[in-house]
Amino acid sequence: MRHDKSILAVVVSTSHIFAGTQGGEILVYSLDTYGCVKVIEGHRGSVLGLCLSQDQDLLFSSAGDRIVNVWSTKNFLRVYTIYSLYDVGDIFCVSYSSSLKTVYLGCQNTSIQWYDLREKDIRPPPDPKAHPAERTSRFFDSSGPGGVQTPRPRSTDDGPRNAVGGQSLEIHNQYIRQFAHFGYVYCMLIARGITSDDPNEEILISGGGDGVIHLWGLNGDKGGAIYEVQALGDDQEGEASVLSLALDGKFLYSGRLDGEINVWDLETYQLVRSLKTVTGDILSLSVGGGFLFSTGVNGLVQKFNRQYETVATFQAHRERVLASTFAYNSKCKPIFVTGGNDSTVAIWDVQDCISAPANNKRTSNEHLFEFLKEFVSYRTVSSDARYKGDCRRGASYLRSVFKNFGAATEMLNTKDSYNPIILATFRGNRLKQPARKRILFYGHYDVIPAENEQGKWISDPFSLQGIDGYLYGRGASDNKGPIMAAIFAVADLIAEQALDSDVVFLIEGEEECGSRGFVNAIQANKELIGDIDWILLANSYWLDDQNPCLTYGLRGVIHATVQVESPHPDLHSGVDGSANLDESLKDLIMTLAQLTGKHGKVRIPGFYDPILPLSQDEKKLYKDITQTLVRGNPDLGDPDELATSLMRRWREASLTIHRFQTSGPENSTIIPRLARASLSLRLVPNQESTVIAQLLTDFLHQVFDSLDTENSLTVTIDHVAEPWLGDFNNQIFQTLERAIIDVWGPTPAPSPSVAHRRKSSAGHAARAFAQRNSITSTTLAAGSGDKDAEEPASAIANGKPEQGMFVTKPLYIREGGSIPSIRFLEKEFGAPAAHLPCGQASDSAHLDNERLRLVNLYNSRRVFKRVFRELPKKE
Structure with missing residues (x-):
């Protein structure tokens, strides 16, 4: 739309576009027809x-x-x-x-x-x-020489x-x-x-x-x-001067001279990102539909997505773009409006933009799905700096969900600008305040990368899709789905006026990177968080696809780097290689070879000394596990061998060498100056990570010194996480057990036809198990994915199962993986923790096509509700 003067300002209502001009007019255009309906002559300037x-x-x-x-x-x-x-x-x-x-x-x-x-x-x-x-004007009406003031001429302009x-x-x-x-x-x-x-x-x-x-x-x-x-x-x-501002939720964008955009997180007041644009001085910024639009002095518009990647650059005006705004027209289609000093207002079709979902306080399962879908859409990948903005947006969105249901919230900053921690507190009924207990729910909103460059996902990993009763999307199972289920469980109790406890959520954004900054942030805000009676987390999976589980133990981990460096540079093996040359890679291999013996037994002195023996109570748990698994999948073989295999992965410490790196060109003739290996030790309860790390360091130096080499050794401890062992006889585990039995009900017994199909589909896995006396989660999942036995039965009246049904309590399991924060939280707050796995073994967390069964999401919500309502105050 053309005019005869520059356009300096624009704003859009649901029916009109308003444009302010250099001549003091306000142009009014219809949003339906883009025709000019009014020219308001409103200002002298x-x-x-x-x-x-x-x-x-x-x-x-x-x-x-x-x-x-x-x-x-x-x-x-x-x-x-x-x-x-x-x-x-x-x-x-x-x-x-x-x-x-x-x-x-x-x-x-x-x-x-x-x-x-x-x-x-x-x-x-x-x-x-x-x-x-x-x-009068101080300049134009000031006194001249001799103090004479020129009279102001009477204006004929009204x-x-x-x-x-x-x-x-x-x-x-x-x-x-x-x-x-x-x-x-x-x-x-x-x-x-x-x-x-x-x-x-x-x-x-x-x-x-x-x-x-x-x-x-x-x-x-x-x-x-x-x-x-x-x-x-x-x-x-x-x-440089701040010329323009735009707001996107809790993110503030400021446009400056020289084409710089600063991105501020208003919840933590931290500078998240600085962008350099091609638009020159940024005279206008607009946000909408998931995009940021930057305009400037050269007439260009630069369009950024949520990862601050440029997705479009176009010439909007011949000269300067002085004003812009994002809006939706009468047909709810996104438009981008610009005004420039070429005396035009331009309307741009930006069909790839999206609108935000409406806010709604319903707490139905359908609404739970909607909230989770929005949550998954944020690429909260903590390990990739490109997604730092999305991590902040995801945290901001989650905080808004907490606020939506009435929680008092805070953003806890972490050092080095790591992703913030969300603290959200739901207060229990004040009438029962003297006996009110405090339950801490721990989780994380960050996820593993899912670029899908090879198209292995069956759908966009960051667009939650429901397929065959499963929700596919990165973070659906680990850990966004369980978090949302727990929030809605609290919301249900609030709606029923039945929340008698305080439920405190601590949701971090760096768990997939070793919980960077978590410890310091919690210690700095311990008084704000308050006393805690119980700790609950839901960050893992069942042992198979049919039987609900409770996790009472996790291994800890030490990640280390071992490096050998030579005083000589990279050499050629044909020119310089000889028996007298101390080679860094040889020394590294000889040193690492002493760490383990036959069948992977760790040779570090004192390594196994602190490990607790197997108690009779725990031995019974393994019997329950093997009987249940073999009943559902006979191809798993001998129950005793199965129990031994599980113990090796859950309650035995281990050492793994992950990768080697060397200096110099990648060809077969180089003698590298430097050789480096990455290794990890999985620890079990009663092994202190600091003690084991020192034993590892001392042993490596001792072995290396015996080589009598001129090379030097460096051992670096990159990350440690303590092992955790819960008391599966305490009140929180027993409350969880009762809730699972009530919500999930009896487990269906496999029919002969189902067992036959399982045998044919899992035969190869069973043979592999028999050969190597070891199993994986994939093997277990393969035996329980048949549709005839997939859906759990509802609870049976009077607790009496129908024929072919097994009333079983959840399987008490340990896991070989690590969650760095759980043991720290137990020590810091003096409160026992319990772990409720929400997903199935086939959820593919950290892998392509991560998913969470819809039934698991809804039933997890019901279990959480029971626990938040019934868990007694710790004595």
């Missing part, structure tokens, strides 16, 4: 800022004539005209708090000023001579044609924040639900020529007065 009220009934315009006009969007008549008694210069921007009915002005004289429209009829009427059009009518309102001195910035106040916006748990609480965000962003609280009892909450970038001296 350029229209620099436009803003709509939340209900879109009022349009605010600020300009170079030192005035803010307020217009009705229904009849386009002026309702108010607002001005300051100070000479503020140009008013670059205007914002409006709908809750406080207060207008905020960002001014050239570095001030922020405001007017509370609730006081418009109780303040004294303004002096007509105080209007900016009637006041002012803009539509700038008539309405109430005149003066901003008095007490409604001014002088030097809000040490530079022009270029941009402002109103944000909601940022600094508190109240989603409607508003703050004002401003950016200025000093390169600083200020967050201002709004005091409704003092006429909307502002007070500083936080300053962003004030510690970065010499930062």
Whole structure:
């Protein structure tokens, strides 16, 4: 849409596009036809800022004539005209708090000023001579030589044609924040639900020529007065001016001179990312449909996705793009609107953009699925810096879910800008406060990468899809599905007024990277978290695909790097190789070869000494496991051999060498200067990781010294996680057991036909088991995936099973993997932990096509609800 003057500001309502021009007009276009329906001649100077009220009934315009006009969007008549008694210069921007009915002005004289429209009829009427059009100018009306002042000629111009009518309102001195910035106040916006748990609480965000962003609280009892909450970038001296701002949930984008965009997390006030654009000085930023749009002085628009990758760059205007906004037209199609100094308003079709789902407080299973689908859509991959923004967005989304159900929430920062930890507390019924217990639920929102470059996933890994009763998506099982089930369980109890305990959620974002920063953050905020009676987590899987389990033990882990380095450079084996040369790779291999003996037995002195013997109670658990598994899958063979195999993976320590790396070119003739190996030790309860790490280091140096080589050895402990062993006879395990029996009911016995099919499908796995006396989770899952036996039966009346049904309690299992935080939480809070696996053995966590059965998601919600309601207070 063409005009005869530059377009400096644009804003879009549900029915109209409003564009402010250099000539002081406001152009009004229909959003249906894009035809011009009105030209409002509203200002003597350029229209620099436009803003709509939340209900879109009022349009605010600020300009170079030192005035803010307020217009009705229904009849386009002026309702108010607002001005300051100070000479503020140009008013670059205007914002409006709908809750406080207060207008905020960002001014050239570095001030922020405001007017509370609730006081418009109780303040004294303004002096007509105080209007900016009637006041003398310090420059143009100053005294000349000899003190003579030239009389101002009487203007024949009656002012803009539509700038008539309405109430005149003066901003008095007490409604001014002088030097809000040490530079022009270029941009402002109103944000909601940022600094508190109240989603409607508003703050004002401003950016200025000093390169600083200020967050201002709004005091409704003092006429909307502002007070500083936080300053962003004030510690970065010499930062370029902030010319534009855009908000996406809890993420704030600031556009600066020289084409830089800073990405701020407003929950932690941390700078997440800095982007360099091709648009030059960033005069406008817009967010919508999952994309960020940047515009600048060269007429280009650069479009970024959520990973801050450029997905499009296009020439929007011949010269500068001065204004932009994202909106949806009358047909709910996304559009991008730009205005430039080529005197045009352009409407761009951006069909690849998406809209956000509506917020809803229903707690049905269908709504649980919707929430989980949104949660999975965030690529919260903690191991890849490209997804740092998505990790923050995913955390912000999860926090909003907690808030939606009434939790008090905090974002706990971690050192080195690792992903934050979400602390969310649901308070139990206050009437029962003296006996109120406190249950901590631990989980993680970060996931393993899933790029799907080879197309091995049957659907987009970050778009949750329901297929054959399973939900496919990265994080569905590990660990987003269980987290969402636990939240909805609490929501159910709140809705029934049956939450008698405090439920505290600690959800971290670095578990897949060894829980970086978790320990320090929890210790620094221990008083805020409060006392804890019980700890519950749900971060693993059943032993097969049919029988619910409870996990009472985890192995710990030590990851180490062993490096041998020679004083000589990389050499050629034909030229320099000889028996007298101490080669780094040879020395490394000889050293590592001494770590283990026959059948993998670790040779480190004292390594096995702390390991606890097998108790009779635990031995019975293995009997329950093997009887149940062999009954469902006879091809697993001898129960005693199966029990031995499980013990080796669960309760025996082990050592694994993972990979070798060498220096120099990758060809067969190089003698490398440096050789490095990565190894891990899986520890079992009662083995202290620090002690074992020192034993490993000492033993490697002892072996290496015996080689009498000129090379040098370095042993680095990269990561440690303590093993964990729970008390499977305590109250939390017994409460979980009762809940599982009640929710899952009896287990169906396999029919002869089902057993025959299982035998044929799992025969190869069984033969492999017989040959090597070992099993894997894949083997176990293969024997229980038949549809005839897949769905668990519901609970039987009076606890009496039907014929062919087995009433069994859950299998008590241990696992060979590690969860670094669980033993730390037990020690830190002096509270016992229990582990409820939600998924099946075939969930493929960390692999392609990760999934979670829909029945498991819904039943996990029911189990959590029972536990949160019934778990007694620890004595």
